[in-house]
Amino acid sequence: MRKKEGNKEEDILKAAIEVFAQAGFYDAKISKIAELANVSIGSIYVYYQNKDDIIYKIFDKLWGSLYHNLEALVNRSDLSMVEKYDAMIDMIFDTFTENSSTAIVIAHEQQRLLLRNKESFTPYYDKFIDLGERIVREGVKKKIFNPNIDTNIFRHFLLGAFRDLINSWATSPEEFQLNSVRRNIKFLSKYGILIHNQ
Amino acid sequence: MRKKEGNKEEDILKAAIEVFAQAGFYDAKISKIAELANVSIGSIYVYYQNKDDIIYKIFDKLWGSLYHNLEALVNRSDLSMVEKYDAMIDMIFDTFTENSSTAIVIAHEQQRLLLRNKESFTPYYDKFIDLGERIVREGVKKKIFNPNIDTNIFRHFLLGAFRDLINSWATSPEEFQLNSVRRNIKFLSKYGILIHNQ
Amino acid sequence: MRKKEGNKEEDILKAAIEVFAQAGFYDAKISKIAELANVSIGSIYVYYQNKDDIIYKIFDKLWGSLYHNLEALVNRSDLSMVEKYDAMIDMIFDTFTENSSTAIVIAHEQQRLLLRNKESFTPYYDKFIDLGERIVREGVKKKIFNPNIDTNIFRHFLLGAFRDLINSWATSPEEFQLNSVRRNIKFLSKYGILIHNQ
Amino acid sequence: MRKKEGNKEEDILKAAIEVFAQAGFYDAKISKIAELANVSIGSIYVYYQNKDDIIYKIFDKLWGSLYHNLEALVNRSDLSMVEKYDAMIDMIFDTFTENSSTAIVIAHEQQRLLLRNKESFTPYYDKFIDLGERIVREGVKKKIFNPNIDTNIFRHFLLGAFRDLINSWATSPEEFQLNSVRRNIKFLSKYGILIHNQ
DNA sequence: AATGAATGAGTATTCATTCAT
DNA sequence: GATGAATGAATACTCATTCAT
Structure with a gap:
């Protein structure tokens, strides 16, 4: 013992x-x-080391996992651009969804931590963002994604939406069908709310 | 005096x-x-009454303002559905943007407050959500908005995206063109990231 | 209240x-x-401010008092050199002796405090030392004090002896006649232990 | 092995x-x-046994050494009284000076330890003191040392002076010539600060 | 004898809140 | 209403000591 x-x-x-x-x-x-x-x-x-170190390690582990999974995805050439995008959403979704308590911690504490000491936040976060933006730029180059969209704004848009939804689910799982949330995120981020010819 | x-x-x-x-x-x-x-x-x-009361009043004031503004908007019959939606985005955008410190406080503290004592949060928040959902349902009825989208999910999607973007701007205003953020939110929430015939 | x-x-x-x-x-x-x-x-x-600040103030007050009393003494011209020296001993003696608990605190903690952060010790201590050395040098100039004695060593000698004796008295007052201690310090520091013609 | x-x-x-x-x-x-x-x-x-036991052993070893050395000295009949006294000073001086870190520990911790549990302090200390006082009383009997001096006060006077000086040297060796310190202690304790016929 | 991970009692310090003035 | 000195409950963190291996 x-x-x-x-x-x-x-x-x-x-x-x-x-x-x-x-x-x-x-x-x-x-x-x-x-x-x-x-x-x-x-x-x-x-x-x-202390209380802060514990939460740091929580974020480090989660974003490390997200980063490594995205890295595996970004280099795949067997997927079309849209398939790759969907796979990315799925992967983020699955990671966040794997442990609802982690999702809540991320949703509640990340902003504050980033504000307080940006430099001492896990480096995996920035690396993940970079990789995500690379996928979007690749989509733009392949004329699949809209070139008028600001990449930086888009990633905040998408991650912000994600964060809120996952947190809502984690807080009141009875209120949300996980599959429905997943489907809606994919759809909304790709096609938006308006009806139009796809 | x-x-x-x-x-x-x-x-x-x-x-x-x-x-x-x-x-x-x-x-x-x-x-x-x-x-x-x-x-x-x-x-x-x-x-x-105490520290909590102060932050309660901050949220009460902001969501009260958002609610009243949205109420004025929701009953207007001089606007097309899309115009009404854009006007809603503009209104939310302007309110959040009016005071960047308020935006930061909202982005950082709202989730935690909602989690802790949902029932003691400002009633304007729920009333605002209801009104927002009414606009979306109106759009669906008029066959402008996609009926397959879950309204509840959509509002989390939109507000989550909003929250992250406004907070990002408020934290690093030099990194974001406010007009660009506004335009991108409008566009992305309506059309998504994919190129297609609008 | x-x-x-x-x-x-x-x-x-x-x-x-x-x-x-x-x-x-x-x-x-x-x-x-x-x-x-x-x-x-x-x-x-x-x-x-904190525990350290309390003990700092104890030393500050005591050495401040010693310094001011010695300052008043050093400029007196109505006293012979030996009278001035005896008055100095008396003054130090009276100040240390006024409160036996203070004497104990000084005896036990001063060295450690000086070691830890010499620069953050009360400035009155150094000022007191300077004044004391001035009296000794004055005595040397007037051919009353032995010029072969190292002034710096002498003051450590005298203060060290003082510290130990006052602490011993404060710890076991029943063991020491205060007047006897005073007399012996004066005598020993002036004439030493040997019998000789004074 | x-x-x-x-x-x-x-x-x-x-x-x-x-x-x-x-x-x-x-x-x-x-x-x-x-x-x-x-x-x-x-x-x-x-x-x-514990932390206290370690420091106890440090004191035990040092005072044991001092005691044994003094014991060897006290019985010597080949020395005059003053020579014996000087030899005692030399011996104490050499022992303290042998290891400056030990000197610092003695200077800083002995008083506090004595205060806390007098009875559990190394017995060598009291035995050393007794021996030292015996030398002084011997000097008095031989009419070499001043009979008006209180033996108990004198030993505190001398050891206190010693302690402060050795500590000062150990802390700032660059400030003190060891030989000068030794000579001054001998001289001051025997003749005092005043000029007079020896 | 040797190890060092595990323990948990012990305490300085903070700060929202109060209330006598 | 206005003040700010006074309060004391509450808690992160330390580190000497233990003991299973």
């Missing part, structure tokens, strides 16, 4: 995600995280 | 918006708000 | 001296100081 | 002296001592 059992670090992270999602970062108590992780308070500080 | 007392209440609210935008709700100090409002700490508690 | 009664700051300092003397700086609890001062924990932080 | 185990105990003590001198007892971290001694944290508790 004195020996690292190989999952304490992960147990703490999982517990922290639940507590952060439930109470918000500021009202989350370290003692509560320790209790939920079935670990002593001191052990938390063996694996994480 | 006694009539000017209304000032204090408003001064406090303005100061609070700045401090909340700059530091985030939790790191915002009441003493800092008092200092910025040029008012004693005690005076804040004459006009507001 | 909400109004500053003019002595809270001093009550805290007095209480702190007692608690520091009794338990040592590190084992002294802020809560204990608050209790002894009959003041809330929060009030301590109204008057002092 | 099993014989070398004595090293560890000593390595720890040496490391502890450095860390205590540098950081002070309370800010000294056991983990730092372990690191400097090139030993695991657990090993420290194999050789020492």
Whole structure:
């Protein structure tokens, strides 16, 4: 029991995600995280420098995962542009949706963290954004995506929509059919709300 | 001279918006708000019950304003459906954009507040949503808007996109042309990213 | 009671001296100081920045007092050199002896504080030392004090002896006759332990 | 190979002296001592009961050494009284001076330790004091030392002066010529600051 | 004997809120 | 209404010590 059992670090992270999602970062108590992780308070500080470090690692893990998945996608040549775009939406959707508590934490805390110390946020976020923009630019070059759309604005548009929807689902899962949300995001981001000839 | 007392209440609210935008709700100090409002700490508690009440009033004022403006719009019969939709976007855009600090506060704190005590959030928010959905349903009935789109999902999609973009602009105004953001929101929400016959 | 009664700051300092003397700086609890001062924990932080600031003020007050008293003495021309020296010893003796708890705090904590942040120690200490050395140099010039003695070494010699003796008295007052200590310090520092013609 | 185990105990003590001198007892971290001694944290508790025990052993070793050296001196009949006194000063001086970090630890921590648990301090200290007082009384009996001097006060006077000077030298060795310090201590304690016929 | 991950008691400090003036 | 000194509950974090291996 004195020996690292190989999952304490992960147990703490999982517990922290639940507590952060439930109470918000500021009202989350370290003692509560320790209790939920079935670990002593001191052990938390063996694996994480402080409270901020815990949330940093949550974001790092999520955006790291998103980045690596997108990287695998961006180089595929077996997909048409639209298929690639849909696959990207699916991938983001699946990642966010895998753990609803993580989704809530992201939706609630990311903006504040980015505001506070942009430079100390996980580098995977910027790398992910870059890759996403590359896909959009590729679509524009292939004359599939509208060249009049500002790429930077589009990614905020899309991620903002995503964030709100995933958070809404995570908060009230009974109110949203996940498949419907997925389908609507894909459709709206590609065709918009108006009826027109596709 | 006694009539000017209304000032204090408003001064406090303005100061609070700045401090909340700059530091985030939790790191915002009441003493800092008092200092910025040029008012004693005690005076804040004459006009507001507590810290939560201050942020409540910020949201109440903003969503009240959005609601009243949308109400004026929803009943206009001189506008086509698309014109009405564009006017709605413009109105939301202008309201959010009027004060960038307010935009930041909304973007950062609303989700958390909604999560914590949904029932004690400003009623204007739900009323605004209802009105917005009415416009969308009207568009669907008039066969202008796509009937396959889930109205509830659409409003999260749109407001989420809005929130992220306005916050991005408010945080780094040098990075975004406000008119471009406005145009892109209108276009993307109506036509999406794909090139097609409109 | 909400109004500053003019002595809270001093009550805290007095209480702190007692608690520091009794338990040592590190084992002294802020809560204990608050209790002894009959003041809330929060009030301590109204008057002092932190625990270090409290002890700083204790030293500042004591050395400030010593400095001002020595300043008054150094310029007196109505005293012979030996009388002036004896008066200096008496003054230091009286100041240290006035409050035995202060004496203990000085004896126990000064070295450590000086070591840690020499520059942030009370400036009165250096000013006092300078003045003391001036008296010694004056004595040398007047051929009363031995010119072969290193002034810097002498002041460490004298103050070190003082510190130990005052601390010993403060710790076990029953073991030491204060007048005897005073007389012996004067004598030893002037004539030493050997018998010789004075 | 099993014989070398004595090293560890000593390595720890040496490391502890450095860390205590540098950081002070309370800010000294056991983990730092372990690191400097090139030993695991657990090993420290194999050789020492706890942190207090480590510092106890430091004092025990030093005062033990001083006691044994003084014992060898006190019985010598080949020395005049003044020679014996000078030899005593030299011996104390050499012992303190041998390791400047030890000198700093003594100067900073001894008073506090004595205050806290007089009875649990190393017995060598009291035995050393007794021996020292015996020398002084011997000097008085031989009409070499002044009989009006209180022996107890004198030893505090002398050791206090010693402590301050050795500490000052250990802290700022560039400021003090060790030989000059030694000579001044001898002279001042025997003849004082005044000029007179010796 | 040696290790170092695990422990959890212990405390300085913060700051929203109060209320005597 | 206005003030701001006073309050004290509440909590992140430290680190000496332990003990299973």
